[in-house]
Amino acid sequence: MDALPKIRTLAVMTAGGDAPGMNPCIRAVVRTALHYEMKVLGVMGGFDGLIRGNFIPLGARDVGGILQRGGTILQTARSKTFLEPAAQQEALRQLNAAGVDALVVIGGGGSQRGALALHQRGVPVVGVPASIDxxxxxxxxxxxxxxxxxxxxxxxxxxxxxxxxxxxxxxxxTMGHESGYLALQAGIISGAELVLIPEIETSVEAVAQAIQDAYRRGKTHAIIVAAEGARPSVTELASQIDEMEVGFTMRVTILGHIQRGGKPSAFDRLLASRLGTKAVEFLHQGRSGVMVGLSGREVVAVDLAEVAARKRDLPLEYYQMAITLAR
Amino acid sequence: MDALPKIRTLAVMTAGGDAPGMNPCIRAVVRTALHYEMKVLGVMGGFDGLIRGNFIPLGARDVGGILQRGGTILQTARSKTFLEPAAQQEALRQLNAAGVDALVVIGGGGSQRGALALHQRGVPVVGVPASIDxxxxxxxxxxxxxxxxxxxxxxxxxxxxxxxxxxxxxxxxTMGHESGYLALQAGIISGAELVLIPEIETSVEAVAQAIQDAYRRGKTHAIIVAAEGARPSVTELASQIDEMEVGFTMRVTILGHIQRGGKPSAFDRLLASRLGTKAVEFLHQGRSGVMVGLSGREVVAVDLAEVAARKRDLPLEYYQMAITLAR
Amino acid sequence: MDALPKIRTLAVMTAGGDAPGMNPCIRAVVRTALHYEMKVLGVMGGFDGLIRGNFIPLGARDVGGILQRGGTILQTARSKTFLEPAAQQEALRQLNAAGVDALVVIGGGGSQRGALALHQRGVPVVGVPASIDxxxxxxxxxxxxxxxxxxxxxxxxxxxxxxxxxxxxxxxxTMGHESGYLALQAGIISGAELVLIPEIETSVEAVAQAIQDAYRRGKTHAIIVAAEGARPSVTELASQIDEMEVGFTMRVTILGHIQRGGKPSAFDRLLASRLGTKAVEFLHQGRSGVMVGLSGREVVAVDLAEVAARKRDLPLEYYQMAITLAR
Amino acid sequence: MDALPKIRTLAVMTAGGDAPGMNPCIRAVVRTALHYEMKVLGVMGGFDGLIRGNFIPLGARDVGGILQRGGTILQTARSKTFLEPAAQQEALRQLNAAGVDALVVIGGGGSQRGALALHQRGVPVVGVPASIDxxxxxxxxxxxxxxxxxxxxxxxxxxxxxxxxxxxxxxxxTMGHESGYLALQAGIISGAELVLIPEIETSVEAVAQAIQDAYRRGKTHAIIVAAEGARPSVTELASQIDEMEVGFTMRVTILGHIQRGGKPSAFDRLLASRLGTKAVEFLHQGRSGVMVGLSGREVVAVDLAEVAARKRDLPLEYYQMAITLAR
Structure with missing residues (x-):
């Protein structure tokens, strides 16, 4: 551990799609770094900003009052170019030019792969997982x-x-192009009759049946929750089911981008504070190439290579639970 | 006034699109009626329910705990048939069969016209205006x-x-097929650069200009609020502006039916309580054929005939205010 | 009107207790003033800040993002000294030194009296009423x-x-040392059995009776809302009623300062935007010595002398309504 | 496992202080039990209701619409008598008389001890942990x-x-007579300068210092969060610190019972649904004398005897984190 030089300057960035809680995480990174007497730079605008060398200094007061704000004060973007070696090389050059000794990357799966690339090029880096999916x-x-x-x-x-x-x-x-996680959880806790997710195919008939069953059981309404990536889509379903006799008339609502915004919840503020704090502590202890993660009550470090290689799976027992609880 | 017989049984109904606050209004009608020793019946399902004679008895406890609930416990519907004389005749027959002496109709503009029709057929009726538009x-x-x-x-x-x-x-x-009221108010209080309403035509170029101006003034985002009935539509705008150079990338969000739901606000609970109370008091005093309305700090009675004949106009000074305040 | 010189520099301040909506009002004042090509200064810290000459320049971007923030970015204080002539004289000197041509004062009753004092000393001033009471x-x-x-x-x-x-x-x-307004409205819309206000005396026995009546009517709870200034106090009531047999056990909650905070509601944002806009327009038109106020759908000007001299009265019909609707 | 007879009738109850999420848990218990073709009875009013044999039948529709409601439809109470053998004996008699084969007890630490007592007397019982502390x-x-x-x-x-x-x-x-958990978490995520908890003694001087430090660092406010059971109390602190020179004036707010109410959050709805479902599944599988608990991503069973014997400890690393992040 003492092989690694002391960190004098730490950079922090947000990348990928924004998620509520990024701001409290930035705050935790900055203030924990100041506690360890590091200087802190913020990278504006994700990996593209890093390539452009878009750094701003961050002090304790700069992250005051952001605990309760959605979005990210460092802005973010989905970078199309960062997977190319030339872009990574340029990022490295910018980090060196700014005197950055270590980097914290707050973002989704793609951003963790970006963090891994920088780690492999020798930058001490810790990732923090932020993604509503x-x-x-x-x-x-x-x-x-x-x-x-x-x-x-x-x-x-x-x-x-x-x-x-x-x-x-x-x-x-709901959001969820490839993952039904949000839709599944949302379905259970909002009393949906049925949940449609990309991972499980459902027929129009099965959806119509679930709606009709709700009607027959005496419900005054029925709710179907569908992830963005589920097929058939909600608009297809609505037009087809409207012609069947299911008891209810059909309406569609696409929740859209409001799902990304909003004051971070208590849970997200705490999680973000804990993960941000731990990311800096790991770097301070000389660890790199890892992502911080919640495991039960503990914050643990997981190799970025493993994060990049493996896929999280969906707890499908929830699928049955949604159906049982909707009766 | 004393020409009118005492009201022994009062019926109350909700009609048209639902609006948050209908429940506190029902509560106020029921409890004020009980205060005057009337018996109260609820009509389930709007004018169609009235035609079918779908009445339920309502006591003080039946309206307990509904102050904070959105929607309407009496359910509602947009009736297509009630404008026909035969339907009105049948409603009259049902009201008589149930021994109803007077009726309170809570609903939108169409519902007030329905109330007027019943008044003209001799039913003592008072309307209460409920409509998010x-x-x-x-x-x-x-x-x-x-x-x-x-x-x-x-x-x-x-x-x-x-x-x-x-x-x-x-x-x-936002909602608003024919009226830009909601969109205009929402635009001012959410800091929109521009508001698009059915009452005022706006070109694609003007919208693009407003967005570009926001970008040039150093804003990190731009918001355009458009009523459902405004032209061009938000999807048309997005696809056309995305090809111009306005500084921002474009996204569309259609708020949809969530606008009708939700716990009634303090203001709506108070307004609903006052209007519901006054509706019963007017009937108790022998008045009929009127709608209760808020005028400044007072609740007043307006002839239903006048309500049906006249159109509310939009305060267009708000349009300029939205632009001035967005700078 | 054209006797008054054109306003080149406008100052805006908040004074007295803070109220949610002060920030959107500041935003409206600043941006409307910029629309009329005025320069704007903010006074920090209320009348005490004015006496100290604590001015900051305010541009369009300085009031960006404050629409949804509670409190006041200009800070505020209850000044003990401003009623003294020497203090007013000093304020006048500071306004002149800073080149201020006109002033907008956003605050409560005491602040409007402060505004009147400045008007009487020759400062073009318009007041804006902000007070949760x-x-x-x-x-x-x-x-x-x-x-x-x-x-x-x-x-x-x-x-x-x-x-x-x-x-x-x-x-x-609830808050309300001398006025029962908040308590009375809150009582009606939260289904309280009884409301205690400074304006009406109530006995311990009457409160106990109201609670016992609720119990006997089959309610599973009872709520009594009391303004801070009502007597007997909630703690006195609780200890005395706990020894009677009223069916329920008693608990006390003092809502306290959370009542002053929070994101301004839609209504307050619109009201603040309208009043702030109009305050500047009145000054631009050469009017002074008035407070802007809402009257029905219109914003009107009321002489500050009249505002200072007269007392607002409480609509006591609400008192009976609260009781009727709680049955 | 197959030694235990099939459960035909399941009873469910809530006990101790109420907690938001009890209702979604009741819903999950009832509907999962119906899924396994059990009949369900609700016990009204906690252990005292059990002793009085206060059962009500619960069908699928009886728990409709309670997902989003705070409190508990089964009501609850802190029983003073249930620790006595005679009371437990009477509860047993009532359960037998009603034909109850198994019981789910939703409640806090005391309630889990009550559940253990019934288990020891031969009642198949599973506990569910619900407590805001x-x-x-x-x-x-x-x-x-x-x-x-x-x-x-x-x-x-x-x-x-x-x-x-x-x-x-x-x-x-905040609430927390003996545990500082809520206060500690709340302190971290609301940016408190310092947190006072029963587990750690703090001097008046240390609190004054923390407030003064915040002032000197340029903060415009300071927040101290204290658990109910912490000493010195908030009122003692306020009166003593007000006489020191700390830069800010002091105010006290006691949050009180609002902390127990409110619509259950997404997290609590999901947790309650999962735990309630699993409680019934465990009983269905012949398990008894356990409490369901969350362990990482899994729901596990813990012996009620162990739950009753051991004390949960507070993660004191949070204490330092609160201080570091407040800088």
Whole structure:
């Protein structure tokens, strides 16, 4: 451990899609680094900003008042070029030019792969998982998921009010192009009759049946939650089911980008604070090439190579639970 | 006044699109009626329910715990048949068969016309304006508008988080097929650069210009709020502006039915309680054929005939205010 | 009107207790002033800051992102010295030294009196009413009241959950030393059995009776809302009633300062935006010595002398409504 | 396992202090039991209700619409008598008389001891941990903690608005007579300068110092979070520190019972649904005398005897983290 030189300057960045809780994480990184007497630079605009050498100094007051703010004060972007060696080389040059000794990368799965690339080029780096899709291997949960779930559940609670008043069935689309995690959890906790996810195929008939069953059981409304990537899509379903006799009239709601915003929840603020703190402590202790993750009550380090190589799987027992609890 | 017989049985119904605050209004009607020793019946399912004679008895405890619930426990529907004389005749027969002496109709503009039709057939009736579109003549504001505005503003606050983090411009569609009221108010209080409403034509170029101006003034995001009925539509705008150089990338969010739901706000609970109370008091005093409305600090009665005949106009000074305040 | 010189520099300040909505009001004042090509200075720290000459320049970007923030970025204080002529004289000197041509004062009743004093000394000044107590003459409602009511109602909704689960009666104290406005409105919209306000005396026995009546009517809880200034106090009531047999066990909750905070509601944002805009427009038109106020749908100007001299009265019909609706 | 007879009738109860999430847990118990073709009875009013034989039948529709409701539809109480053998004997008699084959007890530490007593008398019983204090051994987290934390954080966010506007320091008291868990977590995620908990003694001087340090670092406010059971108390602190020169003026807020109420958060709904489902599954599989608990991503069974015997300890690393992050 003492082989590694002391960190005098730490850089911190957010990358990929934004997630609520990135700001409290930045705050934890900055203030823990100051506690260890490091100087801190923020990278503006994700990996593209890193390539452009877009650094700003960050002091204790610069991260005051951001605990409760959604989004990221460092801005972010989905970089298309960072997987190319030339771009990574340029990033390395910028980090050296700015005198950066170590880097914390807060972001989703793609960003962790970017962090791994920099680690392999010799930059001391620790990743922090932030993604509302909860699709990163190596952590029980990512920063942003809890806030997104609360946003979804609030929205569906509102839809249920109007659905009940009009004898309607709502098809609600959540985020999740490749992962059904958000949709599945949201379905259970908002009392959906059925959840449609990319991982499991469902027929139009099965959806129609679930809606009709709800009607027959005396419910005044029915809710179907579908991930963005599920097929058939909510609009296809609505138009086809509207012509069957299911008891309710059909409506579609696409929740969209509101799922990314909002004041971070208590859970996300705590998770972000813990992971951000630990990321700096690991670097301070000479560890690198890892991502911090939640494992039960503990924060652990997982090799970035393992994070990049493995896929998180969906707890499919939830699928049955959603159906059982909707009866 | 003493010509009218004492009301022994009062019926109350909700009609048209649901609006948050209908429940506290039902509660106020029921409990004020009980205070005057009336018996109360609820009509389930709007005018169609009235035609089918779908009445339920309502006591003080039946409306307990509904103050904070969105939607309407009496359910509602947009009736297609009630404008026909035969339907009205049948409603009259059902009211007589159930021994109903007077009726309170809580609903939008169409529902007030339904109330007027019953009044003209001799039913003592008072209307209560509830509509998130705020498009009813005779009241400063309708039940439901305030809650809907809070829902919209909360959603746009969330979008702003993610817009700022990604340098994006959001085109946000609110409800409002024929009226730009909601969109205009929402635009002012959520800091939109521009508001698109059915009442005012706007070109694609003007929208692009407003977005580009925001970018040049150093904003990290831009918000455009558009009513459902405004042209061009948000999706048309997004695809056309995305090909121009405006500084931001474009995203569309259609808020949809969440705007109708949600716990009624403090304002809507108070408005609903006051209007519901006054509706029963007017009937108790022998008045009929009127709608209760808010006028400044007072609750007043407006002839239903006038409500049906006149159109509420939009305060267009708000349009300029939105632009001035967005600078 | 054209006698008055053109305003080149406008100052804006907040004074007295803070109220949610002050920030959107500051934003509206600044941006409307910029629209009229005025330069804007903010006074930091209320009247005491004015006496110290604590000015900061305010541009369009300085008030970006404050629409949704509670409190006031200009800070505020309850000044003890401003009623003295020497203090006013010093304020005048500071305004002149800074080249201020006109002033907007956002605050409560005391602050409007301060504004009047400056007007009488020749400063072109317009007041804007902001106070969660809603105790200012000349406006239907003050900035901050609506947000405070929503905060109170949310809190009482939470208390009702736990009260119902334990068969408890809650005595809830709201702000309001001399005015029962907040308590009365909150009582109606949160389903309180009884409301205690400074303006009306109530005996311990009457409170006990109201709680016992609720128990006998089959309610699972009872809520009593009391303004801070009401007598007997909630703690006195709790200890005395706990020894009587009223069916429920008693609990006390003092809501305290959370009532002043929170993201401004949609209503307060709109009210603050309208009043702030109009304050600057009035000054631009050469008007001074007035407070802007809401009157129905319109924003009007009221003489500050009248505002200072008259007392707003409480709509006591609400008192009976609270009791009727609680049955 | 097959030694145990099949469960035909299952009873479910809530006991001890109420916690948000009890309702979704009841729903999960009822619907999972129905899935296994059990009949379900609800015990009204906790252990005292059990002794009185206060059972109600629960079908699928009886638990419809309670997912989003705080408190418990089965009501609850802190029983003083249930630790006596006679009371337990009577409970046993009532369970037998009602034909109950197994019991689910949702509640805090005391309730789990009650569940153990019944298990020892031969009743097949599974406990579910629900307590906002998070003071139960055997689970990462209890039902209700997450919602309570969100309520606390929302309240402190509001206090910060007004604190910043007035240069004030707030002493905020959270629940927690014997455990500092809530206060500690709340302190970290609301940016408190210092947290006072029963487990760690703090001097008045240390609190004054922390507040003064915040002032000197340029903060516009300071927040101190204290658990109910911490000494010195918030009122003692306020009066003593007000006489020192710390830069800010002091204010006290006691959050009180609102911490128990509120719509269960997404996290609590999911946790409650999972634990409730698993409790029934364990009973169905013939397990008894255990409490279900969250361990990482899994739901596990812990012996009730161990739950009763062991004490959960507080992660004191959080204490330092709160201080580091407040800088």
């Amino acid at each position: 909860n699709d990163i291997y190596g952590t029980d949960i990512c920063i942003g998921v809890d806030t997104a779930l609360n946003t979804i559940v609030d929205a569906i609670d509102k839809l249920r009010d109007t659905a009940s008043s009009h004898n309607r069935a709502f098809l609600v689309e | 705020n498009d009813i003549y005779g009241t400063d504001i309708c039940i439901g508008v305030d809650t809907a505005l809070n829902t919209i503003v909360d959603a746009i606050d969330k979008l702003r988080d993610t817009a700022s983090s990604h340098n994006r411009a959001f085109l946000v569609e | 809603n105790d200012i003459y000349g406006t239907d409602i003050c900035i901050g009241v609506d947000t405070a009511l929503n905060t109170i109602v949310d809190a009482i909704d939470k208390l009702r959950d736990t009260a119902s689960s334990h068969n408890r009666a809650f005595l809830v104290e | 998070n003071d139960i051994y055997g689970t990462d987290i209890c039902i209700g903690v997450d919602t309570a934390l969100n309520t606390i954080v929302d309240a402190i966010d509001k206090l910060r608005d007004t604190a910043s506007s007035h240069n004030r320091a707030f002493l905020v008291e």
